[in-house]
Amino acid sequence: MTLMSDSDVIIIGGGILGASLAFELTKESIRVQLIDRSSVGREGSGATAGNLHIQAVHTRRPGQVIALDNVRLLPLQIAASRLWDDAEQELPEDIELRRTGGLTVAESELQGEEILLKRRHEIEAGIPGEILSSDEARRLLPELGDSVQLAEYCPLDGYVNPLKVTPAWMRAAIRQGLTLRTHDEVLNISKVSSSWIVKTKNGQFTCSKLVIVAGPWMDDILSMVGVSIRMNPVAIQMHLTERLAPRLPFLVQHIAEGMSIKQVSAGQIMIGGGWPAQYLALGETSDISVESMTGNLSQAVRILPFLQKVRLLRSWSGALGATADEMPIIGEVPGAEGLFVAGGTYAFTFAPLWAKTLLNLILKRVPAVDVSDLGIGRLMNASGSQRAGDNRNG
Amino acid sequence: MNVDDVASDDEIRQVTPLIVNGRKYEAYVGESLLGFFFENNILSTSINLVTEEARFAVCGMGICSECEMVDENGLILRICQTRIRQNMTLTSRGA
Amino acid sequence: MASESRLRGRYSEMKATNHVVIVGGGPAGLAAAETLARSGVLVTIIDENPDLGGQYYRRRTKGTTDQLGDYRIDGTHLINSVKKLGCTVLTDSYVWGISNDKHSLLVENSLVGKSSRVSFDYLIVASGGHEIHYPFSNWQSTKVMTPGMLSRLVTIDAIEPIGRRAILVGSGPFLLAVASHLIDSGVAVDGVFEVTRPYRVTKFSIFALFFPGKCLLFLHYRFKLLKNGVKLAQGSRLRSVQDSGDGIIATFDNKSGGESVLVESQLLGVGYGFRPNSELLEALNVTREEPTIFGHFYPKVDRFGRTSQANVFAVGEVSGIEGFKSAIFGGVLSGERILRDIKGSQGLKSALITWVHQLRSIYEEAFAKFLKKLYQFDLEDFPNLDSGVLLCRCEGIYASELDGVLSQSESDMAYVKSETRIGMGLCQGRMCGTALNILVKKKCPKFVSSGFSVRMPFRPVTIGSVIELESVGTRDDIDV
Numbered sequence A: 001m002t003l004m005s006d007s008d009v010i011i012i013g014g015g016i017l018g019a020s021l022a023f024e025l026t027k028e029s030i031r032v033q034l035i036d037r038s039s040v041g042r043e044g045s046g047a048t049a050g051n052l053h054i055q056a057v058h059t060r061r062p063g064q065v066i067a068l069d070n071v072r073l074l075p076l077q078i079a080a081s082r083l084w085d086d087a088e089q090e091l092p093e094d095i096e097l098r099r100t101g102g103l104t105v106a107e108s109e110l111q112g113e114e115i116l117l118k119r120r121h122e123i124e125a126g127i128p129g130e131i132l133s134s135d136e137a138r139r140l141l142p143e144l145g146d147s148v149q150l151a152e153y154c155p156l157d158g159y160v161n162p163l164k165v166t167p168a169w170m171r172a173a174i175r176q177g178l179t180l181r182t183h184d185e186v187l188n189i190s191k192v193s194s195s196w197i198v199k200t201k202n203g204q205f206t207c208s209k210l211v212i213v214a215g216p217w218m219d220d221i222l223s224m225v226g227v228s229i230r231m232n233p234v235a236i237q238m239h240l241t242e243r244l245a246p247r248l249p250f251l252v253q254h255i256a257e258g259m260s261i262k263q264v265s266a267g268q269i270m271i272g273g274g275w276p277a278q279y280l281a282l283g284e285t286s287d288i289s290v291e292s293m294t295g296n297l298s299q300a301v302r303i304l305p306f307l308q309k310v311r312l313l314r315s316w317s318g319a320l321g322a323t324a325d326e327m328p329i330i331g332e333v334p335g336a337e338g339l340f341v342a343g344g345t346y347a348f349t350f351a352p353l354w355a356k357t358l359l360n361l362i363l364k365r366v367p368a369v370d371v372s373d374l375g376i377g378r379l380m381n382a383s384g385s386q387r388a389g390d391n392r393n394g
Numbered sequence B: 001m002n003v004d005d006v007a008s009d010d011e012i013r014q015v016t017p018l019i020v021n022g023r024k025y026e027a028y029v030g031e032s033l034l035g036f037f038f039e040n041n042i043l044s045t046s047i048n049l050v051t052e053e054a055r056f057a058v059c060g061m062g063i064c065s066e067c068e069m070v071d072e073n074g075l076i077l078r079i080c081q082t083r084i085r086q087n088m089t090l091t092s093r094g095a
Numbered sequence C: 001m002a003s004e005s006r007l008r009g010r011y012s013e014m015k016a017t018n019h020v021v022i023v024g025g026g027p028a029g030l031a032a033a034e035t036l037a038r039s040g041v042l043v044t045i046i047d048e049n050p051d052l053g054g055q056y057y058r059r060r061t062k063g064t065t066d067q068l069g070d071y072r073i074d075g076t077h078l079i080n081s082v083k084k085l086g087c088t089v090l091t092d093s094y095v096w097g098i099s100n101d102k103h104s105l106l107v108e109n110s111l112v113g114k115s116s117r118v119s120f121d122y123l124i125v126a127s128g129g130h131e132i133h134y135p136f137s138n139w140q141s142t143k144v145m146t147p148g149m150l151s152r153l154v155t156i157d158a159i160e161p162i163g164r165r166a167i168l169v170g171s172g173p174f175l176l177a178v179a180s181h182l183i184d185s186g187v188a189v190d191g192v193f194e195v196t197r198p199y200r201v202t203k204f205s206i207f208a209l210f211f212p213g214k215c216l217l218f219l220h221y222r223f224k225l226l227k228n229g230v231k232l233a234q235g236s237r238l239r240s241v242q243d244s245g246d247g248i249i250a251t252f253d254n255k256s257g258g259e260s261v262l263v264e265s266q267l268l269g270v271g272y273g274f275r276p277n278s279e280l281l282e283a284l285n286v287t288r289e290e291p292t293i294f295g296h297f298y299p300k301v302d303r304f305g306r307t308s309q310a311n312v313f314a315v316g317e318v319s320g321i322e323g324f325k326s327a328i329f330g331g332v333l334s335g336e337r338i339l340r341d342i343k344g345s346q347g348l349k350s351a352l353i354t355w356v357h358q359l360r361s362i363y364e365e366a367f368a369k370f371l372k373k374l375y376q377f378d379l380e381d382f383p384n385l386d387s388g389v390l391l392c393r394c395e396g397i398y399a400s401e402l403d404g405v406l407s408q409s410e411s412d413m414a415y416v417k418s419e420t421r422i423g424m425g426l427c428q429g430r431m432c433g434t435a436l437n438i439l440v441k442k443k444c445p446k447f448v449s450s451g452f453s454v455r456m457p458f459r460p461v462t463i464g465s466v467i468e469l470e471s472v473g474t475r476d477d478i479d480v
Helices: A016-027 A070-090 A109-125 A134-140 A162-175 A215-223 A290-303 A305-309 A347-362 B033-039 C002-017 C027-038 C062-068 C073-084 C147-155 C173-185 C203-210 C212-227 C279-284 C324-343 C348-374 C401-406 C413-420 C433-443 C463-471
Strands: A003-006 A009-012 A032-035 A102-106 A130-133 A150-154 A179-181 A186-192 A195-200 A203-207 A209-212 A234-243 A251-254 A260-263 A268-272 A311-320 A329-332 A339-343 B015-020 B023-028 B068-070 B076-078 B088-092 C019-023 C042-046 C088-090 C093-098 C104-109 C114-119 C122-125 C129-131 C165-171 C188-194 C236-244 C247-254 C261-265 C267-272 C274-276 C312-314 C390-392
Touching (some): A009 A195, A009 A203, A016 A032, A016 A347, A032 A162, A032 A203, A070 A109, A102 A109, A109 A150, A162 A179, A209 A215, A215 A311, A215 A339, A234 A290, A290 A305, A290 C463, A311 C463, A329 A347, C019 C114, C027 C042, C027 C324, C093 C279, C114 C463, C122 C279, C122 C324, C147 C165, C147 C173, C165 C173, C165 C236, C165 C261, C173 C188, C173 C212, C188 C261, C279 C312, C324 C348
Parallel strands (some): A003 A203, A009 A032, A102 A251, B015 B088, C019 C122, C042 C088, C165 C188
Antiparallel strands (some): A186 A195, A195 A203, A234 A268, A260 A268, A329 A339, B015 B023, B068 B088, C093 C104, C104 C114, C236 C247
């Protein structure tokens, strides 16, 4: 017997974007159903480092070809920053949010100039921060290696425990009326007049607004409504050490190379930065690359030499739903009224911002930030701009 | 990579000082650390990183990680898989 | 002669290209090494201990041997043979990962804390197994250990037995063997407490007659226990251990109700059989059997130990058949099979050896299956845990943490782990993984038993050791 039900909004994807959006929608008493093929926060949202990037991000992961436009992201980052403080207040569970700040380091004069340039952009965007000489940086963090020549400290950087935040948002949404369907796969989507009909393994569900926040599966799901886009997902690695007594109070990043290091609440040191796993196996484990591991860890040891004696406990990979231009995606799908998407890079940092933005777009209010250039239209193939739900051409 | 033997044939069975958590003992080079601990009533090897309980070896075969101790070079050893060598100093991991 | 020169040609070709790496220096690994090295194959055998032997053939140190003589001298002979035949022996060496191309192992020497790559053309995984645990109140007492550790302390490390007392708890024929070792050494055994009921005469017992040698061994153990007044209890579930002065008080109950039993002793050896050290096999992604109810994975292997990957073999405890005899047969069979691969058919003598070993290994496997049935668990042998019982030893997580999580109707291992942190500590779930499977299965019948996912490093290694790999080349080196 198949289930049938009607909601205002159906969300496809149970990661941090789906959970935070469900929370915002149900807060306004909107009837929401969320569907995920596995369990909550299982994919990228569970595998990520959980960093909250507020100072300008580095433009390239190791192996990344196209540089992202980090200046464009700055006003979005400062907006997200404020919302993370709200999130901590609103959620009853401890999500281990830490806003102790972050350092970005440079090891050469050229890299130092990149930091100075980025600082100028941040000042324009209203992001607080300070430039530190190598001595000042070492006074702030005595653990820093000798090769650090210049650094920037931004007090708003931080992190949150990815394993706690997605379930926390989801549980809060459930208390506000969310219907959650995990381990359920979407088979088919169609449109009948102004309603979307989502067919899954377990039933058929209708809604007036449909949101796809399915990470690297975004293109798969969109193809069900006749929208053709290309995602360039990649699997990136994270490395985790044994527990240590507290000694690293900030996030430490590198301006040039993919490197982010922090000590999490449990005392373990997490080392990442976007180094690629061997390949991407969607929905399965993507094998760890030894070269990426040694590369990432060598950098880490150069910047924080105490890591030499610290033991690596585990490594893992997670899928990043990146696009060709390495930028975020957010907005209503052109030619498909009532269909919204969000995803792309830095989705974790932007999660509460995308949640509020989608909420506003769904309710036809003006969003607080301008995201018109981040719509999915830029990724749609020429032939993909047929009207969504129009099944005549298959 | 050359595998250095823990002790040459001449050194085996020589008496050597062995310091465990600051207390000095006398031991034979090449003997079993686990056996030595038992005989000398040293009933704790590591301090649990979360609960701070004193723990001792459980499995005797390198699985449980509760016999971990830090040697004089700062290396973490599993004493159930380590033999006594010259002038060894051991401190509980997690202490 | 044409055949001779063909053989020589093959030999030199083989010498230049075929390197067999054996992980694990116990009976299985040693038997394989001997078989291969005797025919001139390049062999490297890697073991994390200071000497070869594994658990069953663990060597006494020189001092102990001088005082008390050797122990299981056939182990010494086998090890000496392997060394004399020219195998490269890497001791104090732990395999913690594999290269991207899956043709090399990442190995750390724990004495110096440095890693290197060891390449292989053939890999024999003989990494053995470790004891299964189930928590009880005050499980973390320093007087609690595995039966294996108790046995090793007494027989190998030769601790002073007079005045020591111990009890054996858990499940499996291993408890009887260890009790026997302890009695022989002079340790007082205050009882053997088996949680299942294998020592009853039932219709199934008749199958024991197929294995007369094993029956005799069992009777030998049984009489030894009787002669020494050692109680053999069945259906006993260990619930708690209290430290009491220099000793302990263990409390047992029975799944069908009845009074608790209290037993005084000094040391407690508890274990419920063995689970495989299968990390390397899982990382290589060989095809697996369906997971057991405890979430243990065994590789799918043929009679010679070959896995789904033609150049990877799994033998001994890690492949699921217990017992040192099976391990040796498995080692010989894998060695013979690899020899046939690289050198062609080895002649009549080799064929005969192979046949005989296959038959013997079939016999041992049949016995192993009989034992599994005899010592079969049901979920009620494992009691629900009180909230104060420590479940994840490394991370200090108590059984009560599971309650909230288990109320979800669908739980899988990854979910339970991410919600509770169970299995995220230093032992990466080796101590608590089985118990977690049992506890979740009891509460959620739909739960699919599974191990924790395996990731590199299989055991913690220093970051300094890992980055060594960037500068060190491949150890392809063994120039003959």
